[in-house]
Amino acid sequence: MPGPRTPTFTGRARERAELDGLLRRVRRGEGSVLVIRGEAGIGKTALLHDCARQAPGFRIMRISGVESEMELPFAAIHQLCTPMLDRLGELPTPQQRALRVAFGLAGGRPADPFLVGLATLGLMSEIAAEQPLACLVDDAQWLDGASKQVLGFVGRRLIAEPVLLLFALRDESEDQWLSALPSLPLGGLTDEDARELLAASVPGRLEERVRDRLIAETRGNPLALLELVGGMSREELAGGFGGPSSVSSRMYDTYLQRIRGLPEATRLLLLTAAADSTADAALVWRAGRALGLGRAQAVPAESEQLLVIDSLVRFRHPLVRSAAYAAADAEQRRMVHRALAEATDPAADPDRRLWHLAAATTAPDEDIAAELQRAAGRAGARGGLSAAAGFLQRSVALTHEPETRVERALAATRAHLQAGSLQAAGGLLAEAEADARTNLQRAHVAQLRGQIDWASSPGPAGPVQLLSAAARLDELDMGLARQTYLDAWIAALVADRLAEPGGHLPEVSRAAARAKATLVPSDEPADLLLHGLVTMIDAGVAAGTPSLRRAVDAFLDDPDADWFQRGGALVPAAAAYLWDFDSWAILAARLTERARRSGALAPLVTALSVQGMVAAWRGDLGPAAALLAEGDVVAEAIGGRMFPGGSMLLAGYRGRPAEAMPLIEATAAHAADRGEGLSAHAAHWAEAILRNGLGQYAEAMTAAEQALGETYVPQRKWWVLPELVEAAVRTGKAREAEDALRRLSEHASDSDWVSGIEARCRALLTEGPESERFYAEAVERLGRTALRPEHARAHLLYGEWLRREQRRTDARQRLRTAHDLFTDIGAEAFAERARRELAATGQRIRKPTLRPVTGLTPQEAHIARLARDGRTNPEIGAELFISARTVEWHLSKIFTKLGISSRKALRDALPAHTGQG
Known part of the structure; x- marks a missing residue:
């Protein structure tokens, strides 16, 4: 039965033109990425090869995914980067360290995949600086x-690197x-094109009806056409018929039939090659010799064009x-895996050897199960959470003793949860639940179920589940109970008023405050944090x-403590709840610095959100925008999102309604859909600030009242109450203003922050000389804080009162101070309000252009500030998760927009203390 001739490349004019266009872009110095999607045999690999042929002068690097290697962490990246490791020394030290840990070349903290991604991007950029680079991933x-x-991270950041990243999927x-x-x-x-392919491939006559049926049946799948005609007799080609089937199924059946027609020893060699994931010919031959196989057994498979073994093994x-x-049958597979295990160097590749040993074992084997558990630890240390989960999952299957099996199933569940494999985590948790024998094991199951459900769908149900799990742990494991109560408190904080009954913040706090784990004294900072938070809600702020x-x-006293692992963003939040702004700012910066240093990107997203909010409170709106833009970049890279508190406060103070209102409305709508009351509260609080700045007091009052009803946290209510007082006074709602002031007064504190804003609000509701005393107190107290917007608002309200008192000269002084402060901050609506008030006193000020006429995007503005402050391109790239080459590309655009020609000129083009942005 003659096989088909190998034809030249046929068809695909549109697709080849698109790939040629990508190659042209790369030759111009631009990055390109494309994922070619299609069914098995449709020609994806052929397009990759054709693209390589059309790229003379490119450096071509090829890697291919192997199904049996999916559990080995960074295996494909190791394959891709190994030829480039001679450039490793040119990367920043954290990136070098991340790659070395990921590849098992050094010990250390687990390698964050995104830091590895930045290092991979850096290596590609270094190679591409010499000649264009095409990375083909089959x-x-x-x-x-x-x-x-x-690779997904790298693909989204190929901007100014002459690199083509091409996937077949x-x-x-x-x-x-x-x-x-x-x-x-x-x-x-x-x-x-299908007819042309068949004409070039089939020797002899092909009956027209058979040709049309083959094309229709395969839907033009080129490999299916070649394989099907290769398996047909001359008689069938000349006029035979056959029933339709799916392309992949028909191709698979064709291969299966051809393999079963081979000699038994050849089938065993094919099985050996199929069970190995390295494509290492020497390894396959070593395993083959142990099975009595040699070069002669490969000849029939190569003649059938199923396999080629030269320097590599290729199907x-x-x-x-x-x-x-x-x-093959099960016994043959076990025999082959055992031979591969024996042929694999235990020192050079212990994990792959162990994986083969596990595949060769069906009955429980404690030695292998324990080694798999240790291998999971090694994989986790390299940052391969998915691999760690896979090793643990296999360990569970080989564990006989029930209690140990439950413990390993729980560990595997946690690993899958950390890796984001929620479905796999749920399946293993069901196994653990079925075998759980002790109350502690059942409590662990409940705790993990709550975490899985919360991770898959944060919202109204999470607090109830986590609270129930914490209660079960309370008598069994106090340390884990405290952590679970803290998790439940965070879940309740996020859901806020939208939580399910039993999961509202007061209910969670009440339960936690009466739990044994909380009542037993502990001086651990995270435990003190939990106790303070639940007591604050249950028994009051004091x-x-x-x-x-x-x-x-x-x-504050222990900057090197690993505190963010347990407390996270609640640590700086606790300082805010104490009205200690300086400590809030220090802890927020420390949270960000620790996250950056460790390369832990999910905590970095949270930290940047917190630090961005602190910057907005301080009136550093430009730096706040930069921090939040960076957070968005990181969140996009890891498929997450930022809490919108910082971006909402920034939008409120900036005072650009055309930009702010769509953002506020979208945030509130998404919060309602997700059951995140805290995000809805942030959106309406920001709207109240925005509307007060615009002088739209009725709308500000509505937004403030809505925000007050969306949170249980006393301090967050307090942040909104000044907006309600101001709006109510301006709309003549004295009773509502007085009630809001009464609630403000309940937060008595020595803090200038609290006392200054309370004095400002009390002045609005007081007449005569007493009013001026409160205004003066507000200006003095808030002037001692870092809260520039609040200080400027005190001057503004004082000036407005003075103007109404017909004291125009005094009013001008206060209003001019307010206007200058708001202008410096970049608070456009409040600055315009101050300008209008000044005009009413008879002093005209030309309406300023607050927004820099530069046309810089938020990312460009951030890069420009970092460059202005002396950061190098690699340092900027490391912070923004882009390559140094891309930083340089952005800087060239920035220089053009600003009309400058050097980094030195950035100091004049972007003043260091402007709040605009």
Whole structure:
């Protein structure tokens, strides 16, 4: 039965033109990325090869995903980067360290995939500086999870690097890291191209009806056409008929049939090659010798064009690998995996050797199960959370003793949860629950179920589940109970008024305050934090203050403590709840610095949100915008999102209604959909600030009243009450203003922050000389704080009162101070309000152009500020998760927009203390 001739490349004119366009972009110095999607055999690999042929002068690097290697962390990235490691020394030290840890070349903290991604981008950029680079990634659906994460990160950041990153991915594959990249769906060949392919491939006569049926049946799938005609007799080609089937199924069946027709020893060699993931010919031959196989057994497979073994092991198609594995029985597979384990160097590749040993074992084996557990630890230390989860999951299957199996299933569940594999985590948790025998194990199951549900859908139900789990742990494991109560408190804080009954913040706080874990004294800062938070809600701010103060002081005194692992953003928040703005700012900066240093990006998103909010409170609106823009970049990179508190406060103070209102409305709508009351509260609080700045007092009052009803946190209510007082006074709602002032007075404190704003609000509701005394107190107290917007508002309200008292000269002084402060901050609506008031006193001020006429995007503005402040391109790139080359590309655009030609000129073009942005 003659096989088809190998034809030249046929068809695909549109797709080849698109790839040629990407190559032209790369030759111009621009980055390009594309994911080619299509079913098995549709021609994805052929397009990759054709692209390589059309790229003379490029450095070509190829990697391929292997199904059995999906559990080995950073396996594909290691394959890609190994030829570039001679450039490792040119990367910043944290990136070098991340790659060394990820590849097992050094010990240390787990390598964050995104820091590895930045290092990979840096290596590509260094190579591409000498000649354009094309990285071709075949069978991307079988890349290990960490490598997909890294490559998705790199693909989104190829801007000014002459690099082409090209993926081939099965059509049915869904992947969060690659789905956001540009894609090219690849369908079947046109009828004309399919006929040309058959004419070039089939010797002898091909009956027209058979040809048309084959094209229709395969839907123009080129490999299916070649394989089907290769398996047909001359008689069938000349006029035979057959029933339709799916392309992949028919191709798979064809390969299976061809493999089963091979000699038994050849089938065993094919199985050995299929069970190995390295494509290492020497390894396959070593394993083959142990099985009595040699070069002669490869000849029939090569003659059938199923396999080639030279310097590498290559299958004609991934379906051949799958069919070769499926054609064997279970005993043959175990025999082959054992031979591969014995052939694998235990020192150079212990994890792959262990994986083969585990695959060769069916009965419980405690030695292998324990080694798998240790391998999971090694994988986790390299940052391969998915791999750690896979090793642990296999360890569970090989564990006989029930209690140990439950513990390993719980550990595997946690690993899958940390890796974001929520479905796998849920399946393992069900196993653990079925075998759980002790109350502690059942409590661990409940706690993990709450965490999985919260991770999959943060919102109204999470607090109830986590609270229930914490209550079960209370008598069994106090340390874990405290952490779970803290998790429940955070969940209740986020859901706020939208939580399900039983999960509202007062209910969670009441339960936690009476729990044994909380009542038993503990001087650990995180435990003091929990005690202070729950007491603050359950018994009042004054009752919670001592524990919060001790917790904050402990965190301030020990800057190297690993405190953000437990307390996270609640640590700086505790300082804010104490009205201690300076400590809030210190702890927020420390949170960001620790997250940056560790390369932990999810905590970095949270930290940047907190620090951005602190900057906005301080009136540093430009730096706040930069911090929040950076947070958005990092959140986008990891598929997460930022809490909108900082961006809302920034929008409120900036006072640009055309920009702010769509953002505020969208945030409130999304918060309602997700059941996040705290985000809705932030949106309406920001609207109240915006409306007061614009002088739209009725709307400000409505927004403030809405925000007050959306949170249980006393301090967050207090932040809104000044907006309500001002709006109510201006709309003649004296009773509502007085009630709001009464509630403000309940937060008595020695803090100038609290006392200054209370004095400002009391002045609004007081007549005569007493009013002026309160205004003067507000100006003095708030002037001693870092809260520039609040200080400026005190001057503004004082000036407005003086104007109404017909004291125009005094009014001008206060209003001019307010106007200058707001202008420096970049608070446009409040600055305009002050300008109008000055005009009413008879002093005309030309309406300022507050927004710099530069046309810089938020990212460009951030890069410009960092460059102005002396940061190098690699330092800027490391902070913004882009390459140094991309930083230089942005700077060239910035210089053009600003009309300058050097970094030195940035100091004049961007004054260091402006709040605009």
